[in-house]
Amino acid sequence: AQKITQTQPGMFVxxxxxxxxxxxxxxxxxxxxxxxxxQPSSGExxxxxxxxxxxxxxxxxxxxxxxxxKARKSANLVISASQLGxxxxxxxxxxEAYASGGSYIPTFGRGTSxxxxx
Amino acid sequence: DTGVSQDPRHKITKRGQNVTFRCDPISEHNRLYWxxxxxxxxxxxxxxxxxxxxxxxxxxxxxxxxxxxxxxxxSTLEIQRTEQGxxxxxxxxxxSxxxxxAFFGQGTxxxxx
Numbered sequence: 001a002q003k004i005t006q007t008q009p010g011m012f013v014x015x016x017x018x019x020x021x022x023x024x025x026x027x028x029x030x031x032x033x034x035x036x037x038x039q040p041s042s043g044e045x046x047x048x049x050x051x052x053x054x055x056x057x058x059x060x061x062x063x064x065x066x067x068x069x070k071a072r073k074s075a076n077l078v079i080s081a082s083q084l085g086x087x088x089x090x091x092x093x094x095x096e097a098y099a100s101g102g103s104y105i106p107t108f109g110r111g112t113s114x115x116x117x118x
Numbered sequence: 119d120t121g122v123s124q125d126p127r128h129k130i131t132k133r134g135q136n137v138t139f140r141c142d143p144i145s146e147h148n149r150l151y152w153x154x155x156x157x158x159x160x161x162x163x164x165x166x167x168x169x170x171x172x173x174x175x176x177x178x179x180x181x182x183x184x185x186x187x188x189x190x191x192x193s194t195l196e197i198q199r200t201e202q203g204x205x206x207x208x209x210x211x212x213x214s215x216x217x218x219x220a221f222f223g224q225g226t227x228x229x230x231x
Contacts, residue, residue, distance in 0.1 A: 004160075033218060035218075035219055037222075042224060043207055043209075043224050043225040043227065044222055044223065044224040044225065045161070045209065045211070045222035046222075047219040047220075047221065047222075050218045050219055052218070091160050091161070093160075105151065105163050105166055105174060106151075106163075106220060107163070108153075108160030108161045108162075109160050110158070110159055110160050111158075111159075111160050
């Protein structure tokens with residue numbers, strides 16, 4: 001079963017508008033973390049925002065906010081005031097229980113391609 | 119530049135050849151991850167190191183793949199007898215115990231012809 005589901009292969013938004021990228025996850029752990037990364041055409045994965053499962057407030061980082069709905073197991077990314085430079089692939093990821101050595105191994109979704117129109 | 123560095127950025131090789139990629143993590147990071155990403159997919163986990171110890175390996179990591187991190191600093195990923203199905207982007211990431219997120223390099227794009 002998919003741990004991370006991103007149902008929108010592609011999204012289009014007008015510059016300066018807000019856009020929501022969907023992410024649902026599947027876990028039986030009580031303690032987990034959710035991430036969003038941006039991948040421009042250059043290939044590098046750029047960390048955007050993190051939400052811990054015990055965090056009561058939705059995470060925000062500048063123009064990025066994470067709409068965390070724990071009961072629905074969703075962690076949607078909201079980008080406000082879209083810019084042309086926001087055009088990229090966006091990946092939702094989750095870390096679950098610790099792997100060997102006390103770390104975790106993030107699992108990624110298939111991504112959503114966002115295109116911002118002028 | 120103090121980010122994660124990967125070399126080479128691009129590699130074209132003939133089927134059956136061996137290739138080796140290098141990853142230099144952020145200097146104070148003791149955790150290092152390798153992922154593979156094919157077109158239209160998200161990154162898939164390959165292997166994880168803590169310092170020099172390889173602690174996790176995915177079933178994706180067939181016996182043609184080997185990874186090392188001999189001194190707990192840089193890491194190498196070698197693919198022997200490459201196949202066309204190995205064509206992908208190979209991503210390296212690192213983190214420290216104080217980080218919630220992993221920091222990625224720009225990747226090595228492998229094309230097997």
